[in-house]
Amino acid sequence: MTNIERGRTMPVIHRFNPLQRTLHWVMAVCILTMLFIGVGMASTVAHIYLRLVHIHETLGLAILILALIRLAVRLGYGAPPLPLDLPEPMKLAAYLSHYALYALMIAMPLIGWAMLSAADYPVTVWPGVWLPRIAPQSASLHTLLWNAHFYLAFLFFALILMHLAAALFHALIRRDGVFDSMGPLLKHDEIAPAE
Amino acid sequence: MPQTSRPSPGAIIGSLVLIAAVVAFAAAAFAFTAGLFSPDRLTPQKLVDGFAGPSGPPLGHRRNHSKGICFTGMFEANGAGSELSRAQVFAKGQYPVIGRFNLAVADPNADDAKARVRGLGLMIATPDGQEWRMAMIDAPFFPVATVEAFRGLQIASASKAPDAIPKFAEAHPEFATFGGWAKSAPWTGSYAEEPYNALNSFIFTDGSGNDRAVRWSLVPAAQPVPVSPDELAKRGPNFLETEIADRIKAGPARWTMKVTVANPGDPTADPSKAWPEDRRAVDVGTLTVDKIEAEADGPCRDVNFDPTVLPTGMRPSDDPFPAARSSTYRVSYDRRTAEEKDYPRNATGSGQ
Numbered sequence: 001m002t003n004i005e006r007g008r009t010m011p012v013i014h015r016f017n018p019l020q021r022t023l024h025w026v027m028a029v030c031i032l033t034m035l036f037i038g039v040g041m042a043s044t045v046a047h048i049y050l051r052l053v054h055i056h057e058t059l060g061l062a063i064l065i066l067a068l069i070r071l072a073v074r075l076g077y078g079a080p081p082l083p084l085d086l087p088e089p090m091k092l093a094a095y096l097s098h099y100a101l102y103a104l105m106i107a108m109p110l111i112g113w114a115m116l117s118a119a120d121y122p123v124t125v126w127p128g129v130w131l132p133r134i135a136p137q138s139a140s141l142h143t144l145l146w147n148a149h150f151y152l153a154f155l156f157f158a159l160i161l162m163h164l165a166a167a168l169f170h171a172l173i174r175r176d177g178v179f180d181s182m183g184p185l186l187k188h189d190e191i192a193p194a195e
Numbered sequence: 196m197p198q199t200s201r202p203s204p205g206a207i208i209g210s211l212v213l214i215a216a217v218v219a220f221a222a223a224a225f226a227f228t229a230g231l232f233s234p235d236r237l238t239p240q241k242l243v244d245g246f247a248g249p250s251g252p253p254l255g256h257r258r259n260h261s262k263g264i265c266f267t268g269m270f271e272a273n274g275a276g277s278e279l280s281r282a283q284v285f286a287k288g289q290y291p292v293i294g295r296f297n298l299a300v301a302d303p304n305a306d307d308a309k310a311r312v313r314g315l316g317l318m319i320a321t322p323d324g325q326e327w328r329m330a331m332i333d334a335p336f337f338p339v340a341t342v343e344a345f346r347g348l349q350i351a352s353a354s355k356a357p358d359a360i361p362k363f364a365e366a367h368p369e370f371a372t373f374g375g376w377a378k379s380a381p382w383t384g385s386y387a388e389e390p391y392n393a394l395n396s397f398i399f400t401d402g403s404g405n406d407r408a409v410r411w412s413l414v415p416a417a418q419p420v421p422v423s424p425d426e427l428a429k430r431g432p433n434f435l436e437t438e439i440a441d442r443i444k445a446g447p448a449r450w451t452m453k454v455t456v457a458n459p460g461d462p463t464a465d466p467s468k469a470w471p472e473d474r475r476a477v478d479v480g481t482l483t484v485d486k487i488e489a490e491a492d493g494p495c496r497d498v499n500f501d502p503t504v505l506p507t508g509m510r511p512s513d514d515p516f517p518a519a520r521s522s523t524y525r526v527s528y529d530r531r532t533a534e535e536k537d538y539p540r541n542a543t544g545s546g547q
Binding site: 039046127168173 | 201202207210211213214217218221222224225228229230236237238239240242324325326342497498499501503504507511513515517518519521522523528529532533535
């Protein structure tokens with residue numbers, strides 16, 4: 001890491017640190033699994049439905065906890081700057097999509113939990129472990145939360161596809177180090193592009 | 196940040212194609228999982244739609260067992276059930292219940308005398324914060340053996356072809372057995388005189404971790420008095436609701452809960468097959484119903500009597516119906532709660 005004019009307190013970093021990268025890839029797997037289970041369980045009456053619902057609830061709580069840890073880590077460690085020559089619209093898209101992704105990672109589990117609470121429906125994350133209700137029983141609140149959970153899930157998936165496309169665009173076409181900053185490859189951190 | 200080697204125009208086009216392919220594949224996999232390419236998949240939406248008659252679904256109401264009335268009361272466990280399941284609900288004590296008497300019809304204004312099958316939904320809450328929910332009917336077995344057959348029955352029932360039902364019965368012999376019950380079983384004049392059977396099999400786990408396949412029933416304390424359907428038809432379209440409200444005003448109604456334990460080899464995955472009469476049965480407690488309330492403002496209105504909401508010590512078995520019922524009830528619940536305005540609450544009730 002090099003310290004330049006920003007001073008010692010703000011070292012310029014080129015890659016997310018290993019904890020951040022680990023959280024990113026673990027959560028990527030969790031969230032994609034979650035979204036696929038979500039649309040799968042909502043469209044089947046097969047025996048596996050119950051297992052899918054159970055995983056959806058347990059994994060939802062896990063994602064919520066991981067997302068809060070990730071947010072704290074992000075606020076603590078920051079992120080590598082985007083390339084200076086990245087066009088402004090792309091920079092803006094990058095910032096906005098990341099705000100949206102963080103918001104959804106935290107909001108979706110909470111909306112789902114509140115939705116089940118509003119339906120007076122138990123949330124069982126582990127055999128014998130029932131989460132407390134976080135919303136009053138209410139048909140209208142349930143409907144509002146159900147709609148939010150449903151439509152935001154598709155927005156979430158669309159954002160992830162955009163995120164994936166952008167990551168590959170950086171990796172394959174711009175080759176500007178943005179992909180490597182979160183890359184899963186077990187490269188030595190030191191070989192990040194020099195200043 | 197240095198510009199590492201920029202790709203050639205050809206490589207850029209190749210990369211763009213690759214990116215588009217990756218995104219398209221992910222989107223297609225998602226759509227496939229959601230059932231977009233599987234029009235034959237049996238979905239809860241199809242089953243819920245299948246309950247609606249020609250005039251459409253009963254907006255704001257449950258999509259099946261649509262006519263009902265709320266009750267509250269107490270489940271008093273005698274302690275004997277603890278031998279079968281470690282659920283707190285079987286520890287000697289009293290636990291509050293919310294329930295619903297109902298008719299197995301999709302019309303909330305149906306004539307009580309026309310509904311062959313009567314049901315009871317029940318939710319028992321225990322101090323450990325857990326719940327036991329169930330939805331039972333008075334028939335001793337289910338009309339069909341599989342969820343697919345149930346969908347087939349919906350399609351046959353909706354068909355205009357005169358031979359649709361006979362053809363269905365031919366392909367599903369268990370349906371004729373059910374028809375035999377429907378023809379021969381006596382009708383009664385009261386919800387309180389009916390037995391209610393949880394036809395699905397569940398697994399109870401005792402304190403030592405032993406699993407047993409069980410089914411359970413509520414056996415009425417009131418002596419059933421057979422009444423002919425013609426006589427019932429004269430009592431008015433809501434005679435069951437009037438009768439149960441009057442009866443409970445005069446004093447509570449009671450049922451004994453009986454848990455029946457399967458022998459090895461008994462069919463657990465087929466609710467159309469009753470177990471032999473000689474199976475071990477344990478009386479685990481008494482359900483007491485002491486208050487009746489109209490559904491529009493009653494405590495059962497917004498309860499989903501999903502039979503897979505079970506306390507620790509109970510779980511579904513290999514019976515495919517509880518999963519199908521859970522997913523279907525959930526869709527019915529989602530729809531009817533979104534249609535609250537079509538089923539107004541009365542200002543007088545306690546509602547929420």
